[in-house]
Amino acid sequence: MAPHTEQLTRPAVRLTGLTRSFEGRTVLDGIDLELPAGSFTALLGHSGSGKSTLLRAIAGLDHRVAGGGELAAPERVSVVFQDARLLPWRRVLDNVLLGADGKAAAARGRAALAEVGLGGRERAWPSELSGGEAQRAALARSLVREPELLLADEPFGALDALTRIRMHGLLRALWQRHRPSVLLVTHDVDEAIVLADRVLVLDHGRIGLDLTIDRPHPRSYRDPLLGEYRERLLAALGVTEDRA
Numbered sequence: 001m002a003p004h005t006e007q008l009t010r011p012a013v014r015l016t017g018l019t020r021s022f023e024g025r026t027v028l029d030g031i032d033l034e035l036p037a038g039s040f041t042a043l044l045g046h047s048g049s050g051k052s053t054l055l056r057a058i059a060g061l062d063h064r065v066a067g068g069g070e071l072a073a074p075e076r077v078s079v080v081f082q083d084a085r086l087l088p089w090r091r092v093l094d095n096v097l098l099g100a101d102g103k104a105a106a107a108r109g110r111a112a113l114a115e116v117g118l119g120g121r122e123r124a125w126p127s128e129l130s131g132g133e134a135q136r137a138a139l140a141r142s143l144v145r146e147p148e149l150l151l152a153d154e155p156f157g158a159l160d161a162l163t164r165i166r167m168h169g170l171l172r173a174l175w176q177r178h179r180p181s182v183l184l185v186t187h188d189v190d191e192a193i194v195l196a197d198r199v200l201v202l203d204h205g206r207i208g209l210d211l212t213i214d215r216p217h218p219r220s221y222r223d224p225l226l227g228e229y230r231e232r233l234l235a236a237l238g239v240t241e242d243r244a
């Protein structure tokens with residue numbers, strides 16, 4: 001079997017009929033989804049459409065999902081949020097290690113910090129880091145556990161445009177080196193199509209569009225073919241030129 005086909009037959013995440021309601025209001029309405037191992041998927045949707053709810057369910061942080069279906073995810077899952085969530089009373093390396101002790105763990109932590117461009121900042125306090133640096137430290141913390149699945153909930157949402165673009169390159173490079181399955185929640189259609197090989201749109205509790213982005217990496221925002229994907233995604237999000 002070709003390696004590519006083999007990967008596609010080994011899903012990292014499999015959900016069937018995933019449903020979640022809050023006070024009688026259905027937010028996720030019977031979601032079926034498979035994420036192949038090692039794939040890079042982005043999830044778009046309006047504010048309040050249930051993206052974080054879906055992420056939390058996959059991360060195993062929500063025990064009240066229902067549906068009677070299947071919810072299978074790997075054991076080693078890391079989650080990255082919009083804010084870095086570093087503990088202010090711990091130095092950067094200790095934040096990355098999160099309690100893991102010993103020389104081997106420290107070496108892994110240092111290597112992860114070097115990978116995100118923070119080599120030499122191990123003893124800095126979180127308050128001494130810029131927003132982008134803090135987010136890079138959060139990425140190092142997520143990598144140090146060698147996750148099989150990386151869930152990222154608008155990880156670049158609070159960063160300026162230039163830092164964001166640098167972080168895109170970094171995330172893609174880290175993914176290529178470690179190959180976890182990635183599910184990236186974002187509001188940004190361009191971020192989704194430049195980074196991901198598949199983009200999902202969550203709409204009325206369902207996956208309204210499931211789009212494969214069949215373009216080589218690294219991708220340029222100016223690639224005219226990406227424009228066609230952008231149009232389809234904006235249409236699925238209900239944004240048209242005259243209403244934008």
Ligand SMILES: Nc1ncnc2c1ncn2[C@@H]1O[C@H](COP(=O)(O)OP(=O)(O)OP(=O)(O)O)[C@@H](O)[C@H]1O
Pocket residue numbers: 022023027045046047048049050051052053054
């Ligand atoms: N613990 C909760 N209790 C009650 N309602 C909730 C809870 N968590 C989420 N919701 C509701 O579920 C809906 C989906 O929320 P969710 O946070 O998943 O949206 P989202 O797509 O991530 O939005 P955003 O893009 O703004 O982050 C919202 O209407 C929200 O109010």
Ligand SMILES: [Mg+2]
Pocket residue numbers: 051052053153
């Ligand atoms: Mg959210």
